[in-house]
Each structure stands twice: as structure tokens, then as C-alpha cells.
Amino acid sequence: MLYRIAQAIMRIVTKVCFFLTVENKDAVPETGGCVICANHRSFWDGILIAVAVRRPMAYIAKEELFRHKMIAFFMRKFHCYPVRRGGGDIAIVKTAISLLRQGEVLVIFPEGTRVKSGEKVDIKSGAIRLAAMTGVPLVPAGISGNFRLFQKMRVRFGKPIAAAACREKRMTDEEYTEEMKKIMQTVYSLAETE
Numbered sequence: 702m703l704y705r706i707a708q709a710i711m712r713i714v715t716k717v718c719f720f721l722t723v724e725n726k727d728a729v730p731e732t733g734g735c736v737i738c739a740n741h742r743s744f745w746d747g748i749l750i751a752v753a754v755r756r757p758m759a760y761i762a763k764e765e766l767f768r769h770k771m772i773a774f775f776m777r778k779f780h781c782y783p784v785r786r787g788g789g790d791i792a793i794v795k796t797a798i799s800l801l802r803q804g805e806v807l808v809i810f811p812e813g814t815r816v817k818s819g820e821k822v823d824i825k826s827g828a829i830r831l832a833a834m835t836g837v838p839l840v841p842a843g844i845s846g847n848f849r850l851f852q853k854m855r856v857r858f859g860k861p862i863a864a865a866a867c868r869e870k871r872m873t874d875e876e877y878t879e880e881m882k883k884i885m886q887t888v889y890s891l892a893e894t895e
Contacts, residue, residue, distance in 0.1 A: 703778050704757050704778065705757070707779065708757075711748050711751065712752040715748065715749060718850050718851065719745075719846065719848075719850070719851075719852065719854035720851070720852070720853045720854065721749065721753075721853075721854045721855070722853070722854075722855045722856075723754075723855070723856050723857075723858075724855065724856070724858065725857060725858040726753055726858055728840050728858040728859060729754045729756065729806065729840055729858060730838065730861070733804050733837065734800070734803070734804050734805055734806070734807070734835060735837050735838045735839070735840055735861065736806075736807050736808075736809060736828050736829075736831055736832045736864075737750060737806060737808045737809070737840045737841075737842050738809055738811055738828045738842065739808065739809075739810055739841075739842040739844055739856075740810070740812065740842075740888050740892050741810035741812050741814065741815050742815055742816060742817065742844065742848070743815060743848045744815075745848055745854075746815075746844050747760055747762075747808065749854060749856050750808050750842060750856060751779075751808075753842075753856040754806070756806050757780060758805075758807070759780040759782065759806065759807050759808070760779075760780060760781045760782070760807075761781075761782055761784050761793060761797065761807070761809055762776065762781045762782070762783060763783070763784065763786055764783035764784060764785050764786075766781075766783070782796050786813065794831075797831050798831065798834060798835055801831060801832075801835040801837050802835055809827065809828040809831075811825050811827070811884075811885055812824065812825075824878065824881050824882050824885050825881070826880070826881040828881065828884075829864050829867060829877055829881045829884065830867075830877055832862075833865060833867040833868040833872075834868060836865045838861035838864070839862045839864050839884065840859065840861050840862070841859035841884055841885075841887045842856060842857070842858050842888065842891065843857045843859070843888050843889065844856055845892045845893055857891045857892070859888070859891050862884060867880060
């Protein structure tokens with residue numbers, strides 16, 4: 702309930718403050734699990750994705766954001782789950798798999814941190830691995846704009862990608878990473894940042 706109220710309020714705020722436009726939101730399935738992969742440049746990214754699609758979404762966020770009790774309370778109310786950065790967090794993998802199998806939408810930023818335009822980072826392959834393991838589609842999303850008040854922002858979704866074939870091929874860690882890099886090139890094209 703709190704999520705829906707916040708979503709409605711932020712939909713108005715983003716329309717007024719950022720003139721937010723959303724393109725191809727039909728790419729996100731109306732039902733069933735899916736993973737949305739987006740570029741990450743601002744704190745606002747998660748909010749923009751949340752208001753772009755009517756369905757409630759779950760997010761994986763760095764555990765540092767959960768250190769303050771009040772912030773952690775609201776993060777959990779807004780379907781955010783903490784992850785220890787650096788890999789090896791089995792608990793979040795199990796949680797993510799469970800959410801996807803229950804038909805939830807999971808938003809992941811494969812860059813792993815906020816990235817300035819043109820900055821290079823190591824792309825994390827967790828998003829495609831989760832999609833492959835659970836058989837759900839992966840939907841690329843590009844976020845563009847300069848995050849300044851009263852300047853245009855846009856969220857553009859790309860065609861869903863069937864990741865189940867990756868599991869059938871028994872891909873190596875390196876192959877998963879390469880596949881995720883290709884998907885992120887699609888994300889950057891949608892965002893027109895590369």
C-alpha cells in the first residue's frame with residue numbers, strides 16, 4: 702500500500718520536475734517475473750524506473766544504505782533488499798531467485814554503482830545469471846537526461862531478452878560477463894550515453 706502511494710506521488714513529481722517520458726513500457730511483461738537492467742547515474746534512477754511501469758518492483762541495493770534504521774525501514778517498505786558488494790552474498794541470490802519465481806519484477810543496475818557519463822566500470826553478470834536460472838526475460842532500460850530540475854528525463858525500454866538459453870549452453874563465468882556487456886551496450890544505446 703505504501704509503495705503504491707509513493708509510486709503515485711513520485712509519478713506526479715517526476716512529470717512536473719523532470720518532464721519524464723517513458724518509451725516502450727509494454728516491453729515489461731504485465732505478469733510473471735522479469736529482470737530489468739538499467740544504467741545507473743543518479744539516486745533518481747530507481748525512482749524513475751518505479752514510476753515508468755505500473756507494476757511494483759523489487760530492488761537490490763548496497764547494504765550501506767541500510768545502516769540507518771529509519772532509512773532501512775523505508776527501503777524495505779519500498780521492496781529494496783541489501784547486498785554485500787564484492788560477490789559471494791548467497792542470501793541475496795536466494796532472495797532474488799525466490800522473488801522472480803513468485804512473479805516479481807527485479808530491477809538491477811549491472812554497473813554496481815553510480816557511473817558518470819563516459820566513465821568505465823566492471824559490468825556485473827548477476828542480472829543475466831538470475832534471469833537464466835529462473836527462466837524469466839531480461840528487459841534492458843536506458844535512462845537519459847541530466848537530472849536537473851525542469852529538464853527532460855526519459856526512460857526507454859528495449860525488447861525482452863530470453864536468457865534461459867545461457868543456462869542450457871552451460872556458459873562459463875567469462876561468457877556470462879561478455880553476454881552481460883552486450884546487454885549493457887543495448888542499455889547504453891537506449892539511453893544514448895555511449
